[in-house]
Amino acid sequence: MGGIVEKFGRAMDRLTASKPDTAAKVLRTAYKAFGWKQKHFPNKLLPPSKQYLATVCMDCMVKPLSNPGAYVLTSLFTPCELFYAMDLPPMCAEQYSTYANGAGAEHGFIEAAENAGIAETYCSYHKVVIGGVLSGVMPRPAAIVNTSLACDANNLTFRKAAEIFDVPQFYIDIPFRPSEEAVDYVEDQLREAGKWLEKVTGRRLSEEKLHEAVDNSRRTMQILEGLLPLRRERFVPSELTAELYEALLTHNALGLPETLHYAGLLEKDYQMAAPAAGRKILWLHTNPFYQKPLKDLFNYGQDPRIILTEMSYDALNGFAETDPYRFMAARVVYDTYNGPVKRRTDRAVEMAEASGADGAVLFCHWGCKETCGAAVLMQEAFDRAGIPLLVINGDGVDRRNSPDGQIMTRMKAFLEMLEMRK
Amino acid sequence: MIYTTCKYAPEELFAGFGEKVERLDPNPVSFSCADSCAHPNLCGFAKAVIEEVNRKKIRCLILTDCCDAMRKTFDTLQNMGLDFLYFLPLPHKRGEAEIRMFARELQKLEKAFRAFSGKSFSTARAEAASRAAMRPAEAEEDEYISLTGAHGGSMLREQIRRACPELAVRDDTCSGNRTFSPAETEAAAGESEEAFFYRYAGLLLSGLSPCMRMLNVREREKMTENPGLKGIVYHTIKFCDYYSFEYTGLRNRVQVPLLKIETDTTPQSSGQLKTRIEAFAETMRALKRKEKPGTAGTEMKKEEIRYAAGVDSGSTSTDVVILDRNRHIVGSAIVPTGMSAASGAENALQEALKAAGLTREDLDVIISTGYGRDALGFPSVTEITCHAKGARYLFGDVKTIIDIGGQDSKIIRIDDEGNVLNFIMNDKCAAGTGRFLEMQARALMISLEEMSSRGKAWKNEVRISNMCTVFAESEVVSLVAQNTDIADIIHGLNVSVAEKTVSLIRRGKGEPAYVMTGGVSKNSGVVSCLEEKLGCPVRVSEYSQLCGAIGAALIGLTAAP
Ligand code: SF4
Ligand code: SF4
Ligand code: SF4
Numbered sequence: 013m014g015g016i017v018e019k020f021g022r023a024m025d026r027l028t029a030s031k032p033d034t035a036a037k038v039l040r041t042a043y044k045a046f047g048w049k050q051k052h053f054p055n056k057l058l059p060p061s062k063q064y065l066a067t068v069c070m071d072c073m074v075k076p077l078s079n080p081g082a083y084v085l086t087s088l089f090t091p092c093e094l095f096y097a098m099d100l101p102p103m104c105a106e107q108y109s110t111y112a113n114g115a116g117a118e119h120g121f122i123e124a125a126e127n128a129g130i131a132e133t134y135c136s137y138h139k140v141v142i143g144g145v146l147s148g149v150m151p152r153p154a155a156i157v158n159t160s161l162a163c164d165a166n167n168l169t170f171r172k173a174a175e176i177f178d179v180p181q182f183y184i185d186i187p188f189r190p191s192e193e194a195v196d197y198v199e200d201q202l203r204e205a206g207k208w209l210e211k212v213t214g215r216r217l218s219e220e221k222l223h224e225a226v227d228n229s230r231r232t233m234q235i236l237e238g239l240l241p242l243r244r245e246r247f248v249p250s251e252l253t254a255e256l257y258e259a260l261l262t263h264n265a266l267g268l269p270e271t272l273h274y275a276g277l278l279e280k281d282y283q284m285a286a287p288a289a290g291r292k293i294l295w296l297h298t299n300p301f302y303q304k305p306l307k308d309l310f311n312y313g314q315d316p317r318i319i320l321t322e323m324s325y326d327a328l329n330g331f332a333e334t335d336p337y338r339f340m341a342a343r344v345v346y347d348t349y350n351g352p353v354k355r356r357t358d359r360a361v362e363m364a365e366a367s368g369a370d371g372a373v374l375f376c377h378w379g380c381k382e383t384c385g386a387a388v389l390m391q392e393a394f395d396r397a398g399i400p401l402l403v404i405n406g407d408g409v410d411r412r413n414s415p416d417g418q419i420m421t422r423m424k425a426f427l428e429m430l431e432m433r434k
Numbered sequence: 435m436i437y438t439t440c441k442y443a444p445e446e447l448f449a450g451f452g453e454k455v456e457r458l459d460p461n462p463v464s465f466s467c468a469d470s471c472a473h474p475n476l477c478g479f480a481k482a483v484i485e486e487v488n489r490k491k492i493r494c495l496i497l498t499d500c501c502d503a504m505r506k507t508f509d510t511l512q513n514m515g516l517d518f519l520y521f522l523p524l525p526h527k528r529g530e531a532e533i534r535m536f537a538r539e540l541q542k543l544e545k546a547f548r549a550f551s552g553k554s555f556s557t558a559r560a561e562a563a564s565r566a567a568m569r570p571a572e573a574e575e576d577e578y579i580s581l582t583g584a585h586g587g588s589m590l591r592e593q594i595r596r597a598c599p600e601l602a603v604r605d606d607t608c609s610g611n612r613t614f615s616p617a618e619t620e621a622a623a624g625e626s627e628e629a630f631f632y633r634y635a636g637l638l639l640s641g642l643s644p645c646m647r648m649l650n651v652r653e654r655e656k657m658t659e660n661p662g663l664k665g666i667v668y669h670t671i672k673f674c675d676y677y678s679f680e681y682t683g684l685r686n687r688v689q690v691p692l693l694k695i696e697t698d699t700t701p702q703s704s705g706q707l708k709t710r711i712e713a714f715a716e717t718m719r720a721l722k723r724k725e726k727p728g729t730a731g732t733e734m735k736k737e738e739i740r741y742a743a744g745v746d747s748g749s750t751s752t753d754v755v756i757l758d759r760n761r762h763i764v765g766s767a768i769v770p771t772g773m774s775a776a777s778g779a780e781n782a783l784q785e786a787l788k789a790a791g792l793t794r795e796d797l798d799v800i801i802s803t804g805y806g807r808d809a810l811g812f813p814s815v816t817e818i819t820c821h822a823k824g825a826r827y828l829f830g831d832v833k834t835i836i837d838i839g840g841q842d843s844k845i846i847r848i849d850d851e852g853n854v855l856n857f858i859m860n861d862k863c864a865a866g867t868g869r870f871l872e873m874q875a876r877a878l879m880i881s882l883e884e885m886s887s888r889g890k891a892w893k894n895e896v897r898i899s900n901m902c903t904v905f906a907e908s909e910v911v912s913l914v915a916q917n918t919d920i921a922d923i924i925h926g927l928n929v930s931v932a933e934k935t936v937s938l939i940r941r942g943k944g945e946p947a948y949v950m951t952g953g954v955s956k957n958s959g960v961v962s963c964l965e966e967k968l969g970c971p972v973r974v975s976e977y978s979q980l981c982g983a984i985g986a987a988l989i990g991l992t993a994a995p
Contacts, residue, residue: 022895123933127940129682133475133673160526164501167526167647168679183649187535188499188523197535352521353509376473379673384473385506417908 021116028120032148035120039149040077042115047074057312059285061277062254068270069257073111076103080151084209085173086264087158087166089327089347090184091340093229093267094206097222098215100154104264105169108150109140110256113302113409121147122410133379136410138165145173154213156181157205162349163382180212186344190351195330198341206337225267226336229343232266233328235275239282243319244368247288248281250318251311252301259298259323266327290315291430294369296322296360296390297376297383298408305420309427316427320367322348322360353386357393364399371400371430373423378405378413400433402426439483440498441612441645442524442638444540446567450560451553457609459587460486461701472510477503477673478698479585484510494518496543500608500647501676518550526649528639537635541628557630561621564637569613577662579718582606583669583677589704590697594667597708598715601664606643606657614641646676654680658688665691665718667711672698685943691717692856709805710859713818720819720853741792742799744986745779746817747771747806750840752778754786755983756797757991761827765790766980775806799990803982818846818857820985825949826852827984828975834944836935836964836972838954840868843935845942852985858942868953870906871960874927877910878920882957889924889959896926906930924959932963939968946970951978 020042027035047070054063076083084095088106095102112118118136121143126132128146130139144150156179158170174181184201187194206217265271293310295318300306310318326349330342344350348359364372372394376384387403394401404422407413436448436455445455460482467488468481480503487495493516497508508521523539525532544555579594579601586607594603605611614637621633644651658666666688670677681694693714697703739759746753748771756765767785771778779802787793800812807814825835826848835846846857860867875885896918898906906927913923931954939948948968954960955974965972977984 022897123937127937129678129685129941131670131675131678134675134678164647164675167649168675171649171651172679183526185526185532185649187525188505188521193535193538197531200531352512353506376475379475379675381476381502381506381673384475385502385509387473388471389509415908 017114017116021119024115024117025120025123028117028124028143028147028149035147035149036077036151039112039115039117040074043070043074043077043111046070057249058251058254059248059281061248061274061281062250062257064277065254065257065261065274068265068268068274069107069260071270072101072104072260072265073107075101076153077151081154082213083151083153085150085153085156085158085170087161087170088260088263089159089161089166089186089344089349090157090264091202091266091343092264093222093225093336093340094202094209094217095157096225096267097206097219098209098213098217099221100209100213100215102264103153104260105141105158106137107260107264108144109137109409110301112140112144113411114253118409118411121149135163135165135377135379136407136413137377138169140409141169142172145176152177153179155179155209157184157209158182159184159186159344161186161344161347163380180208182208184344186350188351190346190355194345195338195341198345199335199337202337202340222336226339228269228272229266230331230339232272232275233262233331235272235279236262236324237328239279240320240325240363240366242282242285244292244366245287246282246285247290247314247317248278248285249312249314252299252303252307252318255295255299255318255321255324256301259321262324262327288314290317291370291427291434292317292319292368294318294320294322294360294364294367294372296372296374297380298323299375300406300408300414300419302411303406303414303416303419305416306423309420309423316430319369320363322363325363326356326359349382353389356386357390360390361393361397361399364394364397369399370433371402371426373426374401374403375408376403376405378407378410400426400430436494436496436518437492438496438498439479439504440500440608441610441642442498442500443496443522444543444634444638445612446560446563446634447540447544447555448547449563450544450555450557451547451551452556452559453551453553458483458486459589459609461587461589461699461704462486462489463700463702465698465700471513472506475673476506477501478671478700478703479674480504480507482699483507487511487514487516492516496520496522498522499524501674503674518547520546524647525639526647528644528648528650533632533636533639536639537628537631540631540635544631555627557625557627560634561630564614564634567612567614569615576602577664578602578604579665579667580604580606580657580663581610581667581669582657583681584671584674585609585699586669587699589701590667590669590695593704593707593711597711598665598718601718607669608645611643615643646680651680655687658684658690663690665714666693667714668692668694670694670696672696691721694858709816709818710857713816713854713857716816716819717854717856739798739991741790741796742801742987742990743783743786743797744820744983744988744990745783745800745802745804745807745810745812746820746980746982746986747775747779747802747804747810748982749805751979752782752804752806753980753983754779754782755980755987756786756790756792757984757987759991761988761991763984765792766983768979771806775809776811779806779810801986801990803986815986815989817982818844819854820982820989821951822846822848822854822985823852823988824981824983824985825951827988828977828981829947829949829973832947832949832973834939834942834946834948836939836944836948836950836955837952838867838931838935838950838960839952840872843867843938843952843954845938845944847942847944852988856942858938860938870931871927871954871957873907874910877907878914878923880920885924886957886959888921889928890962891921892925893919894922896922898923898926898930925963928957928959928963931960932967935964936967947973949973949975949978951975951981 083101086102092102121140124143124147125139329346333339462485465481468484586605765786769782802810802812802814803820844859847855
């Protein structure tokens with residue numbers, strides 16, 4: 013951890029425990045300041061698209077934080093076009109945790125959650141959210157809307173948060189088996205959610221804005237899908253954090269004009285990029301973007317490089333649907349994270365092949381059964397496809413569970429192995 | 435035979451086929467098969483199911499879409515070649531739309547099983563079975579202990595029954611409690627199969643008391659409002675998310691004694707619970723005595739007792755205390771336990787008797803406690819109950835005992851009479867115990883004594899972020915390599931043990947006055963970090979090692995073990 017971030021983090025730990033209001037303010041101000049810096053002094057090691065990406069994501073965080081009582085707390089897999097059509101900024105729970113870690117402040121939240129009896133084995137993305145809610149640092153939302161996808165934690169965190177905040181919650185159940193029947197059911201729930209939100213917030217859902225948002229989503233997804241072959245040969249610098257940003261953009265931020273703009277910029281960057289050699293990695297699931305040795309290894313360089321993160325390509329479904337509600341419903345129901353794990357492993361191998369990955373890394377986030385449970389089957393699928401896969405255990409948020417030494421030994425050995433195969 | 439894993443499995447549907455159904459009640463001795471085909475972070479129950487399928491050569495299994503772990507179990511079992519493996523989607527909500535959808539899923543299952551077995555389905559048979567599973571309108575109000583939380587099963591029920599034979603045990607987990615609340619809808623004459631399934635889906639979704647996986651769990655609160663309820667044993671399974679959540683709320687709500695236990699379904703893990711379950715039973719009995727005085731067992735009148743001895747048989751030392759009838763310590767001894775608990779106890783007793791100038795005949799009662807308590811042939815009481823009594827004796831107004839030993843740490847809250855109000859224990863990992871500090875002292879190549887004193891001279895804050903002993907050790911080694919001052923590192927370690935302890939204290943709802951016992955209480959560095967974090971003093975006594983033995987002797991004096 014950098015010295016300043018470390019100091020800031022320790023101060024935040026103390027504030028979280030003693031003065032939650034001040035802690036919230038300090039955090040918001042820090043994000044704003046950082047966002048300002050990103051806008052005016054962008055990271056020159058990154059191409060224009062990725063510079064822009066960072067500012068869009070920061071906006072997605074600052075907006076809800078600056079609108080206590082007038083935002084929606086939601087989960088990564090919830091279609092957010094509905095909220096955009098009502099001018100209600102959504103705050104993605106997983107983003108909240110990731111940013112808390114970015115500020116070095118996750119520890120205080122985790123401690124608050126564990127002191128309240130939340131199991132140590134609970135996913136740390138969710139633990140930070142619960143800690144934020146319990147400690148009073150997270151501002152109160154107007155409402156909570158979440159899906160059952162992608163894991164059990166969604167059944168628990170949001171219910172608990174609704175209880176503590178004393179705000180209404182709308183739960184969108186995504187049936188386990190993707191089918192048209194399931195799409196019908198989710199479509200109905202989304203329609204109901206819209207009406208429900210109008211009632212509990214007193215705002216109007218503009219059908220026109222909804223169409224616009226859905227149209228933005230569709231076009232964004234089409235551009236990203238079209239980029240797959242270009243990723244194969246060309247090099248556009250990236251970083252671990254940007255990979256997570258992109259995952260956010262292809263979920264909660266879908267529907268925003270800024271997201272569409274990003275997709276356009278990225279397309280341009282790829283079109284202008286030169287062909288490049290080097291070992292190409294497909295990254296599966298989330299990543300520990302704060303881990304220094306891993307950053308040194310992957311950030312900005314072309315050998316090795318992450319050419320694709322699974323979490324940015326899991327939701328490119330349902331383009332053909334014309335009704336906005338059905339379009340959103342199809343996207344979640346057919347998400348590769350839904351249904352038997354075979355859907356996910358098949359799609360991962362397909363992504364690896366389409367992007368020409370030399371190898372893939374499956375990051376088993378501590379306590380994530382969705383991913384840890386898939387590890388053995390993922391390995392088998394990649395073995396069959398003849399593509400090397402490395403499974404590593406770590407934590408995307410809680411530094412305590414992500415030991416540098418163990419991760420790096422495995423990662424380096426894997427990369428050496430890829431080098432030999434070339 | 436059709437096997438199931440969850441109370442929402444449609445057992446009556448299979449009755450409609452004339453099939454027998456059994457809910458799995460797995461307690462495998464090892465996870466050798468599961469660990470080879472699934473990630474170790476899968477919950478214990480899921481692994482146990484995989485083990486059981488393999489061991490019993492199960493051919494037909496119905497899994498319910500309960501949780502991530504069950505989904506992954508399904509994915510894994512698909513490679514194991516069962517004849518009929520079915521995954522039944524289960525809604526989270528229980529409204530009209532969900533019942534309709536669930537009914538369709540049940541019909542799909544019926545069709546699939548018909549095709550597989552070639553048998554025919556009769557709604558009449560299924561209907562009869564579901565009527566048989568109705569809850570009697572008048573549930574009897576006997577006093578009982580509720581085993582609740584995740585998958586309980588026969589092993590845990592049996593263990594609670596043994597510790598507390600005077601009360602009935604009710605299994606309110608996923609493994610029990612499968613009775614329907616009386617249905618509002620009756621079968622209409624000539625009901626179609628579709629109509630039957632709609633009604634049956636409603637019965638399953640709304641007729642069973644909801645488990646934690648359902649969205650609306652308000653009804654669960656009713657379970658704790660039953661007047662017959664005398665205590666709750668709350669079972670969680672490692673890596674199961676659902677149930678630790680409920681426990682958090684329950685703890686603040688219920689009045690009856692509450693014990694949280696965690697297993698991974700193996701007999702070994704439940705064996706380790708013996709002390710805790712027995713202490714829980716002792717707590718319930720103590721409460722009962724308070725409610726109805728005069729019911730204490732009185733084999734020997736208090737006045738008749740001259741001397742009572744308490745033997746605390748621990749893994750490293752055996753401690754004995756002898757009290758006279760006026761509760762004065764007349765002799766004590768601390769000897770190494772040695773090869774066997776029995777010989778350690780004999781030696782310690784002899785030594786204490788010598789110190790007191792007494793003979794064995796003078797002792798009217800001997801009570802044993804500690805890990806070896808059941809191997810000595812004396813009446814035994816758990817170390818938790820004894821510790822509480824002993825601390826009360828040593829420290830007077832204590833409310834919370836922080837006991838950190840070599841292998842485990844516990845928080846015990848006590849009332850004015852030294853009765854246990856509640857306790858929690860961490861004995862699953864070395865983090866925050868004496869062993870953690872021992873390992874780090876070794877990594878620093880200093881003695882424990884040195885460690886206890888040197889940390890106080892710290893200057894810069896160092897954070898040891900890993901609580902896992904092994905990871906922390908490598909962190910310490912790399913700090914040394916970076917020339918970090920040893921005092922700062924030790925302080926960092928002390929802080930991390932103190933943090934871990936405070937979190938345990940918060941969970942146990944501890945309040946001042948605090949006393950600390952156990953080996954780590956000798957480490958003044960940890961004690962002062964703890965005082966800082968708690969913002970109040972933590973008392974330590976040089977006799978604290980004798981706490982358990984004193985408590986046992988005190989219990990001996992009251993002749994009501
Ligand atoms: S990391 Fe895994 S457990 Fe955590 S929120 Fe994501 S899917 Fe759920
Ligand atoms: S938690 Fe609910 S769905 Fe899961 S096994 Fe238990 S009863 Fe069944
Ligand atoms: S113990 Fe928990 S995680 Fe495991 S199968 Fe049961 S509900 Fe699922």
